[in-house]
Amino acid sequence: MPKSRRNKLITLSKVQKQPSREKNERLYTAIREELEGHTYAFIFSVDNMRNTFLKDIRAQWEDSRLFFGKTKVMAKALGLTPADEYRDGISKLVPHLHGNVGLFLTSHAPEEIINFFKVYSATDYPRSGAVSPISFTIPAGIIYSDGEADGAARGIEPLAHSLETTIRSLNVPTRLVKGKVTLDQEYVVCREGQVLDSRQTRLLKLFGKEVAEFKIKLIAYWSAADGSVTEVEEEEEANEEMKE
Structure with missing residues (x-):
């Protein structure tokens, strides 16, 4: 005997996902608000991304802010050109905003930040699609x-x-x-x-x-003092030459 359609339950409600536009607007606004209270902005790349380790970094730098979102949104928040940049000179960071990168805003001295991330690392199990670092x-x-x-x-x-x-x-x-x-x-x-x-x-x-190493590499940073942007690798090389 065929089943009666009257007894069939149809669920009409759906779990609403936060629209991506709203997320982007929140990221954009948050970056601009935090730029007001910090004197340095770093661009960093990530190897073997893990949210758990990003949370650990946020916990260790509670007075700083770390953003990891869409690069186009972060770039717009900084300002794409000198005409629309949010802080003087910060648009010069935008060319570094490509690939798997994030934004770290702080008022700590660049040397302190660079030294911290130079030694900070954590390990986890590798994921499918990753390149094996071992045989x-x-x-x-x-x-x-x-x-x-x-x-x-x-x-x-x-x-x-x-x-x-x-x-x-x-x-x-x-x-x-x-x-x-x-x-x-x-x-x-x-x-x-x-x-x-x-x-x-x-x-x-x-x-x-646990052979996947989570590592953050600092690429460049902006200074509010003079609106300059410094590439971290070039600065480290210059410091090494001075020591020699």
Whole structure:
């Protein structure tokens, strides 16, 4: 007997997403408001972007502001030309606003900011599509929890036997021998410089390989004092030459 359409429930409500235009306007306004209270604006690029680590930086620099959004919106907030720039000289930062970059506004001295980001880094598991910074091969024999050789001599536990089906489902030809996960021959998970797929990233995570380095590189900064823009790399090279 066919079902009655009268009993069919149709959901009309939808989760409303914040319009991108509204987000852009909020970003634009926030940048301009913060420019009023800070004397330096840095452009930075990011390797292995992770929101968690950006939050950590924001927490460490509570009196500064970090923006990571659409580059076109950030550029408009600064001002694309000398005629419409929000602060004197800041439009000279705009050519550096391309690619995976953000904006860091602060009143701390440039030397302090540069020294902080020079040493700041954090690691995480790599994601699919990333380039592997390491080569990783699981050796033949008993597989240990870190996927390296001579685990017993290093006090490393063998891989849990309950994970054997998981690792085998990731195309690693394992088998159980007396309750130990083993390989008859070594297995290459990835090579340095190779673009990783989801299977490889799962294996790297399973063996605890946090090899993706989150790193911020400062590109250039603007100074409110004279409206100048300085490229960080060139400044560091000049300082090194002076030391020599």
